[in-house]
Amino acid sequence: MARTDGGADDSEGHDDAVEAAFAAVASVAPEIRAGLPGRRTKGDETNPSGEHQLAADTYADDLLLEAMEGVDGVGTYASEERTKVIDVDEDGFGDGLSAAIDPLDGSSNLKPNNTMGTILALYDAPLPAQGADLVGAAYVLYGPITTMITARDGRVTECVVEDGSRREIREDVTLPDDPSVYGFGGRVPDWTRDFAAYVEQVEADPSMKLRYGGAMIGDINQVLTYGGVFAYPALQSAERGKLRLQFEGNPIGYIVECAGGSSSDGERSLLDVEATDLHQRVPVYVGNDDLIDLLEETLD
Numbered sequence: 215m216a217r218t219d220g221g222a223d224d225s226e227g228h229d230d231a232v233e234a235a236f237a238a239v240a241s242v243a244p245e246i247r248a249g250l251p252g253r254r255t256k257g258d259e260t261n262p263s264g265e266h267q268l269a270a271d272t273y274a275d276d277l278l279l280e281a282m283e284g285v286d287g288v289g290t291y292a293s294e295e296r297t298k299v300i301d302v303d304e305d306g307f308g309d310g311l312s313a314a315i316d317p318l319d320g321s322s323n324l325k326p327n328n329t330m331g332t333i334l335a336l337y338d339a340p341l342p343a344q345g346a347d348l349v350g351a352a353y354v355l356y357g358p359i360t361t362m363i364t365a366r367d368g369r370v371t372e373c374v375v376e377d378g379s380r381r382e383i384r385e386d387v388t389l390p391d392d393p394s395v396y397g398f399g400g401r402v403p404d405w406t407r408d409f410a411a412y413v414e415q416v417e418a419d420p421s422m423k424l425r426y427g428g429a430m431i432g433d434i435n436q437v438l439t440y441g442g443v444f445a446y447p448a449l450q451s452a453e454r455g456k457l458r459l460q461f462e463g464n465p466i467g468y469i470v471e472c473a474g475g476s477s478s479d480g481e482r483s484l485l486d487v488e489a490t491d492l493h494q495r496v497p498v499y500v501g502n503d504d505l506i507d508l509l510e511e512t513l514d
């Protein structure tokens with residue numbers, strides 16, 4: 215399902231802060247990328263979701279915190295790698311937008327040298343916040359080239375990141391009408407019966423090809439490019455799935471909805487899911503409207 219307004223509007227004057235936050239993430243993207251060699255192994259420390267952190271996860275997190283501290287209009291910083299929200303405004307009162315960041319998305323892809331990303335969500339509300347309070351979201355894709363997708367006010371733009379600056383390569387990015395890719399996470403035997411029934415229907419369409427890369431950002435960028443559906447579903451062993459609402463589900467739902475697609479937790483738009491905890495998980499289904507409608511009908 216898609217919300218009709220694609221999240222909160224930007225009329226309350228956050229334009230400069232949203233733009234500055236996008237620029238700040240772009241500015242550190244080359245440094246994050248350059249720091250990846252030598253930070254590819256897991257350490258003993260775990261993040262608040264209980265996953266072992268790579269040196270690269272915490273390295274990227276530190277750089278992004280520093281970058282957000284310099285952004286006027288951003289009041290707080292939270293990330294997948296930290297337990298608590300941090301005040302980053304000059305006065306230390308946390309006034310301004312809330313930035314929620316997945317510093318490295320798909321970090322288990324670092325060992326086999328595959329695609330990864332960085333995700334930014336900007337909420338006009340204290341964290342944890344509902345997706346409907348988003349005023350902007352973005353991601354960086356560390357692929358063969360570094361690109362960045364930004365979304366705000368119902369519009370999505372794709373840029374190449376060069377020397378820490380963005381050069382626009384595609385404006386008004388929308389999902390193609392003739393979807394051709396799908397990527398579904400979780401072990402197949404762990405899928406629910408209803409989700410397996412959905413997959414069967416998707417696979418019955420001869421124009422649909424499997425593309426699953428183990429980094430949501432890589433898979434989402436394929437959906438934005440070719441049209442289709444990405445899911446990290448509710449599992450028999452984990453009814454809330456794997457991905458995190460504040461750092462992953464909400465910003466990706468917002469971006470896909472701004473690009474004319476739909477998002478769902480199985481029942482409703484991701485942007486309508488109640489936020490109860492900073493690190494709460496949520497099943498994520500995003501893609502072309504028809505494919506998400508079919509998903510919601512099948513899971514009903």
Ligand SMILES: O=P(O)(O)OC[C@H]1O[C@](O)(COP(=O)(O)O)[C@@H](O)[C@@H]1O
Pocket residue numbers: 265294316318319320321322399400428429430431446456457
């Ligand atoms: O290894 P799995 O179970 O396929 O999980 C892959 C999924 O988990 C993630 O890596 C989770 O993100 P993090 O790397 O930020 O923890 C997604 O990017 C990806 O879609």
Ligand SMILES: [Mg+2]
Pocket residue numbers: 316318319320430462
């Ligand atoms: Mg992630």
Ligand SMILES: [Mg+2]
Pocket residue numbers: 294316317318319320321
């Ligand atoms: Mg991560």
